[in-house]
Amino acid sequence: MRMATWNVNSIRARVDRVTDYLIREDIDVLCMQEIKCREHQFPFDAFTAVGYEVVMHGLNQWNGVAIASRLPMTDVERDFPSMPGFGEPDADGVSPLEARAIGATVDGVRFYSLYIPNGRELDHPHYTYKLEWLRGLARDTAGWLAGSPELPLALTGDWNVAPFDRDVWDVAEFAGSTHISPLEREAFFAFEALGLRDVVRPLVPEGYTYWDYKQLRFPRNEGMRIDFIMGSPAFASLVEGARIDRDERKGDGPSDHVPVVVDLAVDSEFGDEYDRPMIFG
DNA sequence: ATGGCGAGTGGTACTCGA
Numbered sequence: 428m429r430m431a432t433w434n435v436n437s438i439r440a441r442v443d444r445v446t447d448y449l450i451r452e453d454i455d456v457l458c459m460q461e462i463k464c465r466e467h468q469f470p471f472d473a474f475t476a477v478g479y480e481v482v483m484h485g486l487n488q489w490n491g492v493a494i495a496s497r498l499p500m501t502d503v504e505r506d507f508p509s510m511p512g513f514g515e516p517d518a519d520g521v522s523p524l525e526a527r528a529i530g531a532t533v534d535g536v537r538f539y540s541l542y543i544p545n546g547r548e549l550d551h552p553h554y555t556y557k558l559e560w561l562r563g564l565a566r567d568t569a570g571w572l573a574g575s576p577e578l579p580l581a582l583t584g585d586w587n588v589a590p591f592d593r594d595v596w597d598v599a600e601f602a603g604s605t606h607i608s609p610l611e612r613e614a615f616f617a618f619e620a621l622g623l624r625d626v627v628r629p630l631v632p633e634g635y636t637y638w639d640y641k642q643l644r645f646p647r648n649e650g651m652r653i654d655f656i657m658g659s660p661a662f663a664s665l666v667e668g669a670r671i672d673r674d675e676r677k678g679d680g681p682s683d684h685v686p687v688v689v690d691l692a693v694d695s696e697f698g699d700e701y702d703r704p705m706i707f708g
Numbered sequence: 709a710t711g712g713c714g715a716g717t718g719g720t721a722c723t724c725g726a
Binding site for chain 1 (some may be wrong): 709710711712713714715716717723724725726
């Protein structure tokens with residue numbers, strides 16, 4: 428099985444690039460973030476035309492996550508139990524939930540497509556929200572793994588955290604900014620304390636996954652490494668290859684993020700017909 | 709060439725992003 432995670436920055440603006448990529452790169456499961464649409468706006472037909480089912484979670488023009496798969500998906504879950512909301516509270520004092528998490532199981536592997544809040548500024552309520560969001564996810568992940576220690580689980584997506592100084596082109600540029608602060612890094616590394624690990628970094632030690640559209644960031648290779656596939660021990664043991672598809676930042680109409688890909692040694696329970704679907708008739 | 713931001717929206721001015 429080959430899976431990827433990709434912050435697509437609007438699926439409607441990027442649908443041709445995404446479906447072309449799925450076919451060209453032989454991707455079985457794609458976790459997408461920032462789809463930026465509601466369900467009635469999602470281009471499902473473009474995915475079904477090339478042999479993929481899609482499950483999605485989108486409430487408005489912001490955020491939004493989805494999973495496309497050419498193998499059957501089960502146990503689809505939006506949000507997670509400890510996920511906090513953000514913004515104007517309702518009459519009961521509860522802030523509304525945002526569309527930032529969706530999970531599905533494919534061939535016995537549990538995938539989550541996650542769009543961690545940005546944080547905006549260190550003194551902004553969004554920063555507190557980001558930390559509570561990550562801590563809530565860690566709490567629920569601990570519960571999932573306590574119940575199923577052998578579960579192949581991958582928390583994938585745009586983490587909006589640069590765990591190491593080398594994950595930004597110039598750490599001095601980020602002094603006093605989000606993404607590199609000790610509390611964000613602590614919230615990120617808490618997942619390693621639960622036994623999860625970044626399954627890509629050992630195989631791809633160098634490279635960014637995001638370059639801002641502004642200020643020639645890509646031509647100058649001034650980027651950030653903030654998109655990760657964090658795997659449970661059982662998931663990590665399945666990984667047999669990884670890459671960051673930097674070329675997807677090139678050409679006309681790219682996302683500002685690129686796909687992060689892993690190959691998994693999963694024996695499909697669905698048989699050979701799913702290995703090369705007859706997508707062109 | 710990888711080239712100076714781009715996506716969304718009761719829009720032509722604003723929010724959001726990292």
